[in-house]
Amino acid sequence: MYSEKVLEHFNNPKNMGEMEDADAVGIVGNPVCGDLMHIYIKVKKNKIEDISFQTFGCAAAIATSSMITELAKGKKIEDAMNITRKDVADALDGLPPIKMHCSNLAAEGLHEAIRIYKSHQK
Numbered sequence: 001m002y003s004e005k006v007l008e009h010f011n012n013p014k015n016m017g018e019m020e021d022a023d024a025v026g027i028v029g030n031p032v033c034g035d036l037m038h039i040y041i042k043v044k045k046n047k048i049e050d051i052s053f054q055t056f057g058c059a060a061a062i063a064t065s066s067m068i069t070e071l072a073k074g075k076k077i078e079d080a081m082n083i084t085r086k087d088v089a090d091a092l093d094g095l096p097p098i099k100m101h102c103s104n105l106a107a108e109g110l111h112e113a114i115r116i117y118k119s120h121q122k
Contacts, residue, residue: 002059003093005067010059015052015069022052024120026113028105035061035102039068039109043117048072048080053109060099064106067091072110081114083107 002010019025019040029036035057042050051073053065067088072080088103089095095103 001096002063003095005091005093006060006063006095009063009066009092013053013062013066015066015073016054017052018054019050019052024113024117026109026111026116028109028112030101030105033057033101035105037061037065037105037109039065039106039113041072041110041113041117043077047074047076049074051110058099058102060095060102061105063092064088064095064102065109068106068110077114077117081111083110 019042021042022040023043024041026039038054040052041048051069053069055062055065071083071087071091085103085107088106089100
């Protein structure tokens, strides 16, 4: 059902944990399935210098959270804002159709953190 990459990111998630000194936190959830994600970002010189996550949910939710951190780390804010749910799913070698909402949540969490960060910069 899951690709090897999904299982790898579920069993050995990257960048997992709360970030105490985050510049912004994107919090998103899906009340239907119960998944909840916190995406923490630290920004320096308009780039995501550090990123981490806390996710409460299924294997796909944890794997997509892990993958979004890998895709966004080191990217300029504008480039990270362009990461889509398809990018996340593709980087994991696909997700079952019933789990695609998880990749959507991961991308939304990142985008929400960036929006919050930008709103504090004005």
